[in-house]
Every structure is written in structure tokens, then in C-alpha cells.
Amino acid sequence: MRRTPSYGRHRNSSSDARSTPDRFPYSPTPSSYSDASTARRSTSGQSAVAVAARSVVGVFVGCFTPPETKSSASFGDSGEFRPHSVISDASGAGSERRRSSGSSRGAYASSNNSRRERQAGCVKFTMDEIYKATNNFSPSAKIGQGGFGIVYKGRLEDGTFVAIKRAKKSVYDKHLGVEFQSEIQMLSQVEHLSLVKFYGYVEYEDEKVVVVEYVPNGTLREHLDCLRGNILDLGARLDIAIDVAHGVTYLHMYTDHPIIHRDIKSSNILLTENFRAKVADFGFARLAADSDSGATHVSTQVKGTAGYLDPEYLRTYQLTDKSDVYSFGVLLVELVTGRRPIEPKRELKERITAKWAMKKFSDGDALLILDPRLEKSAANNLAIEKILELSLQCLAQRRQHRPSMKRCAEILWSIRKDYKEISVPDFRSSSTRSQRSTLTE
Numbered sequence: 001m002r003r004t005p006s007y008g009r010h011r012n013s014s015s016d017a018r019s020t021p022d023r024f025p026y027s028p029t030p031s032s033y034s035d036a037s038t039a040r041r042s043t044s045g046q047s048a049v050a051v052a053a054r055s056v057v058g059v060f061v062g063c064f065t066p067p068e069t070k071s072s073a074s075f076g077d078s079g080e081f082r083p084h085s086v087i088s089d090a091s092g093a094g095s096e097r098r099r100s101s102g103s104s105r106g107a108y109a110s111s112n113n114s115r116r117e118r119q120a121g122c123v124k125f126t127m128d129e130i131y132k133a134t135n136n137f138s139p140s141a142k143i144g145q146g147g148f149g150i151v152y153k154g155r156l157e158d159g160t161f162v163a164i165k166r167a168k169k170s171v172y173d174k175h176l177g178v179e180f181q182s183e184i185q186m187l188s189q190v191e192h193l194s195l196v197k198f199y200g201y202v203e204y205e206d207e208k209v210v211v212v213e214y215v216p217n218g219t220l221r222e223h224l225d226c227l228r229g230n231i232l233d234l235g236a237r238l239d240i241a242i243d244v245a246h247g248v249t250y251l252h253m254y255t256d257h258p259i260i261h262r263d264i265k266s267s268n269i270l271l272t273e274n275f276r277a278k279v280a281d282f283g284f285a286r287l288a289a290d291s292d293s294g295a296t297h298v299s300t301q302v303k304g305t306a307g308y309l310d311p312e313y314l315r316t317y318q319l320t321d322k323s324d325v326y327s328f329g330v331l332l333v334e335l336v337t338g339r340r341p342i343e344p345k346r347e348l349k350e351r352i353t354a355k356w357a358m359k360k361f362s363d364g365d366a367l368l369i370l371d372p373r374l375e376k377s378a379a380n381n382l383a384i385e386k387i388l389e390l391s392l393q394c395l396a397q398r399r400q401h402r403p404s405m406k407r408c409a410e411i412l413w414s415i416r417k418d419y420k421e422i423s424v425p426d427f428r429s430s431s432t433r434s435q436r437s438t439l440t441e
Contacts, residue, residue, distance in 0.1 A: 123200030123211070129157070130202055130209055134164055153214060162199055163215070167208040180208050186282040187212075189255055194247030196270060196280040215270035215278055224266060224338050224371075231373045234380050235423065236275055237335040238387075238416045243277035244269060245409035248328065251285075252321045252405050258288035260298075260319060264327035265308050265341075266334050288321055296320070307341030307352070312399055322399035328408060329394025333357045336387055338371030354395060361388045379422035386415045 133154030134141045144151035149167040156162060167180070180203070187198035187210075197213035218228050220240060232240075244264070251259040262284040270278045284303045289295035297318040302309065308330045310323035330341050330353075339353045350356045357369045366385050367376060374380060390411050396402045403411070 125200045125202045125209070125211060127202055127204055127207060127209075130154070130164060130166075130211075132157070133162065137166065154211075156199075160199075161214040163212050165210045165212070169206045180210075182285070183210065183282045186259060186285045189257075190251065190259065190282075192247055192250040193276070194243045194278055195250070196278045212280075213278070215272055215280075217271040217273050217275070219267050220269035220271060220277065221266035221340075223271065224334065226373070232275075234374055234383055235416075235419060238383065238412060238419060239275065240269065240271070240277040241332060241335055241387075242409060242412045242416060244279055244328065244331065245405055245412055247277075247279040248324055249405040249409055252288070252324070257290075258321065260286050260288050260321050261324050262286060262304055262319070263308075264324050264331060265305050266331060269331075286319060307354075310399070311397060320399055321405070322402045325394050325402045325405055325408065326399075328405065329391045329402075330354050332387055332391040332394065336371065336384055336391075337369050338373065354391070357388065358392060358395065361392065377423075379419050382422060383415055383419045386411075386418070390415075 131137070133156055134152045137150075137152060141152040141154065142150055143153045143163065149165060152164045152166065154162050154164045184201050191197075196215060199211040199213070201211060202209040217223075222228050223232050248261060248264065251261055261279065261282065263281060264279070268279065268281045270280050272278065286298060286300065289298050297320045299317055300319050301317060302314055304310075304313075304323075304327070308327040310326035313319055313323045313326075333339075333354045334341065337353060337357055341353050343351050343353060349359075360366060360369045366388055367381060370376065370380070370384055390403075390408060393401070393403050394408065
């Protein structure tokens with residue numbers, strides 16, 4: 001039985017919970033935190049599924065496609081298509097209001113020879129330690145590359161394996177420096193099992209390095225593309241969605257000040273060997289509006305990834321936690337279909353995956369959008385309908401019509417519970433048929 005992660009756990013030095021890293025101009029997408037895969041866990045459910053208002057579909061389908069935006073270079077590890085990241089906010093990260101933690105987490109290392117201070121989750125490493133961990137940034141330690149730098153697998157003195165992101169010196173500028181500091185500041189505030197753990201950083205002369213948890217089983221996108229062996233069954237995909245929902249709920253509700261991730265997508269979801277999902281990459285994260293002052297949103301220029309961007313945020317420049325909910329709705333469609341949010345090689349009506357999927361769903365053809373590598377079983381068929389109902393709610397054009405991330409987690413637990421209950425008889429029936437076939441041979 002899978003244990004529900006606790007939302008309200010805050011940082012302490014002995015905690016086993018997690019943190020977050022990995023994306024934006026200096027962050028290569030965490031596409032190659034490689035290794036092996038193993039068993040899958042099960043979950044139990046809670047809450048009933050809220051039935052989506054299908055009347056929203058007409059408005060959604062007509063207004064779905066986001067407008068053209070300027071985007072950065074692709075962060076892909078190869079020549080395959082990967083949605084570009086939109087980076088039109090030149091200074092927004094620097095103007096965020098942040099609550100002081102009362103500790104030295106906000107300070108940045110300035111001496112290459114200083115010993116690291118063993119604060120929980122925010123260690124000031126030295127470059128000597130980074131060189132030693134990566135064998136002087138050996139090419140054999142390289143596990144990923146993106147638009148701003150390279151990710152290496154490293155090993156600390158205590159034996160801990162880590163992912164070390166080293167920024168390219170040639171692309172430093174004031175804007176990217178602000179985002180580096182923004183990511184460090186955000187990472188030092190969060191700790192949850194479904195968020196990638198932050199170990200520390202180095203900012204020394206022309207070096208900018210972030211040290212985060214090494215997650216060995218690659219990204220969700222790699223698994224959906226079948227680049228890592230076995231196909232993820234629908235039960236595994238539901239568990240991943242639940243993990244992501246828990247992690248983002250923690251950001252929205254249980255940190256000292258609510259945080260909006262702003263870049264929820266499959267290539268920012270890392271998987272452990274046991275297929276626990278961890279949300280990574282806080283380069284675009286922002287503190288949410290201060291509700292105590294009566295504010296309802298943060299006004300900021302648009303950042304995020306094409307295909308996942310909230311259309312209301314695109315139109316109004318008003319950022320809220322419901323923008324993460326919208327991106328999560330796109331992620332749910334990815335999990336069901338196996339497709340990327342934007343499929344430029346497909347015919348025009350299928351290029352925007354969520355728009356195409358919601359149209360099929362509204363027409364009563366939900367099963368036609370199921371990932372062809374998944375079995376059409378009674379359990380899968382029921383789960384797909386319910387997941388798409390939740391997707392429809394998340395993808396509502398107006399933020400007030402979208403559920404909270406906490407509500408998404410509750411609905412997904414309920415779907416998972418029903419899925420497990422139906423899957424057991426399906427499995428027994430399949431086993432009986434197999435035995436009968438063997439006896440008749």
C-alpha cells in the first residue's frame with residue numbers, strides 16, 4: 001500500500017523529504033539522470049471524481065491554441081522536437097517579493113577556498129569539491145546537456161550521488177544571473193518527497209553550479225517515448241500524476257509563502273528506480289501573490305513552455321497557482337495519449353494534443369486517443385474517461401473554473417482506487433483464460 005506523502009512537512013536537518021531543481025536558460029532539461037528501472041507501487045484512493053462540465057468544451061476548443069511567443073533555443077538532448085521555453089520576462093524574477101527565512105540561505109558563496117557550511121538543503125560547496133565529485137568535469141560523467149550548460153553525475157565525499165549542473169560561461173548575462181539566484185532561493189525553501197532534493201550551489205567568479213539529487217531513472221517524457229525500455233502501464237502513469245499533484249500542492253499550500261512552479265511538464269518530471277515521480281527545475285518559479293494583502297495574482301511577463309502555457313496568463317499577464325493547474329491538465333493528456341503537447345509532424349487538427357484530445361473526448365471518442373501501446377481493458381477504459389474529465393476541468397479557459405491542485409490529487413486518488421478494484425478481476429480473468437489455454441494444448 002502506497003503511503004500518501006505529507007503535505008505539511010517543513011525543513012529540518014534530519015528530514016528525508018525532498019527539494020527541487022533543473023530548467024530554464026542555464027538549466028539543461030533533466031533528460032538523462034540515467035539508470036535502471038524496477039518495480040511499481042500501488043495506491044489507494046479518496047474522494048469522489050468531480051464530473052466536468054462538458055459545456056466548457058466548445059469555448060475551450062475554440063480558444064485553446066496559445067498565441068505565438070518568442071522562445072529560447074531548444075533544450076533537447078538530441079535533434080528530436082522539444083517544445084521551446086518562452087523567456088519573455090527580462091526582469092520579473094528580480095522584482096519578486098520574498099519572505100526572509102532568517103538564515104543564510106539567501107547568501108551566495110564567494111570564496112573558492114571556503115569550507116562548505118552543512119546547512120540542511122543549502123550547502124555552499126567549493127569548486128575543489130565540485131571538481132573532485134565530477135573528476136574535473138570528465139566527459140564520462142556527463143548525463144545531460146541543454147541551452148545553458150551541462151549536467152554531470154557526481155559523487156560527494158560522503159558517497160552521495162548527485163546531479164551537478166554547470167552553466168556555460170559564454171552565455172552569462174544579468175538576466176540569467178537573476179534566474180540562477182531565483183532558483184537557488186526557491187530550492188532552499190522547499191522540501192517534499194515529490195520534489196527533487198537540493199543539496200547546494202557554487203557561485204564563484206565565472207562559475208555557476210547547482211548540486212541536486214541524482215534521480216536515476218530519467219524523465220517522464222523519455223518513458224512516454226519508450227526510450228527507457230518497458231512501456232509505463234496506466235497504473236504507473238496514475239501514480240506519477242498523483243506524485244506530481246502532491247508536490248505541486250505542497251508548493252501552493254504548505255510552504256512559508258506559496259510558490260508557483262510555472263514550468264510543469266513531462267521533461268521536468270524525474271522518475272526514481274521505483275517510479276516515484278519528482279518535480280524538478282525551479283528556474284521559472286515565482287512567489288504567489290500575498291493573499292493577506294488582498295492580492296489575487298502576480299502581474300508578470302510570460303514564462304513557461306509552449307504547449308503548457310495557461311491562455312489566461314498569456315492574455316492578461318496575471319499569474320496565479322491556477323496556471324500550474326492548467327499545465328497539469330496538459331500533462332494529464334500527455335499521460336493518456338503518450339503524445340507531446342505539440343506534434344508538428346501530425347496533420348493540422350492533431351498538432352495541439354490537448355485541443356485534439358478534448359475534441360475527441362467531447363465527441364464521445366475518448367478511447368480513440370488512448371496511447372496505442374496501452375491495453376484497452378475495462379479498468380483502462382474507465383480510468384481514461386475520468387482522467388480526461390479532470391483534464392477538462394484543469395484546462396478551463398478561466399482560472400476560477402479550474403480545481404485546486406489539492407482537489408486534483410484527491411480526484412486522482414479516487415480514480416486510482418477504482419482502477420485497482422476493476423483491475424484485479426481483469427487480471428484474474430486473464431490468468432484463468434491463460435490456464436485454460438495451457439490445459440487444452
